[in-house]
């Protein structure tokens with residue numbers, strides 16, 4: 001384990017804050033990949049563990065943007081789905097990809113995306129947690145201990161990624177919560193390793209609502225169109241900003257809030273930056289810390 005010493009007395013606070021890491025959490029189809037791929041600073045490395053094809057987004061990009069993006073698409077080798085050997089290979093490949101693109105500051109200021117972090121965590125569990133349960137053979141749960149190695153791997157990889165000078169995004173699927181009476185409307189949980197919420201600086205909840213009835217679960221015939229929305233679940237150490245909505249929900253707007261600066265990767269000819277409207281649930285005035293400068 002490597003570490004570095006930071007002396008407060010010698011720290012240059014005029015320097016740029018280090019790129020932050022994010023967990024982006026949403027139901028399928030609510031814009032995790034769109035958020036991560038379309039507005040983040042390049043070069044962009046996108047590692048796709050999900051079962052959805054991300055190449056669709058290449059068609060939506062400008063030619064300049066396309067040149068900045070490298071995608072890695074992981075797929076199960078058979079119709080049976082992932083097996084343990086493949087999963088292990090996938091974890092090694094992820095480590096190779098990360099080293100190849102990031103080591104020595106190669107991706108400085110760019111973006112590294114694991115999409116989805118939920119699938120990655122499932123693979124880590126299959127490869128490092130399940131074998132321990134099987135080895136004991138008694139089927140009894142021994143709680144957190146079983147997860148220790150898996151947690152260490154996730155923590156290690158995320159902190160290594162964070163220290164390489166790039167923005168890091170882990171996307172997470174949400175799943176509907178179930179109660180004794182079946183699915184609980186409007187209640188969802190992200191499929192996330194429990195260390196990740198502590199490791200990332202920003203947690204963003206993405207969701208979409210019906211343009212007609214505002215419901216997240218609208219299935220009404222004739223209700224056409226959805227609005228994509230985002231809400232901060234965590235924002236560095238500023239608890240004041242938890243629950244605040246970001247509109248429009250773009251990475252550039254999160255960057256503006258985090259640094260107080262205009263995203264440097266936005267084209268220079270753009271004099272009018274997209275407006276950021278912040279609304280807080282139950283708070284009338286926008287806290288001073290959320291003032292956005294462009």
Ligand SMILES: [Zn+2]
Nearest residue numbers: 210213218223
């Ligand atoms: Zn509706």
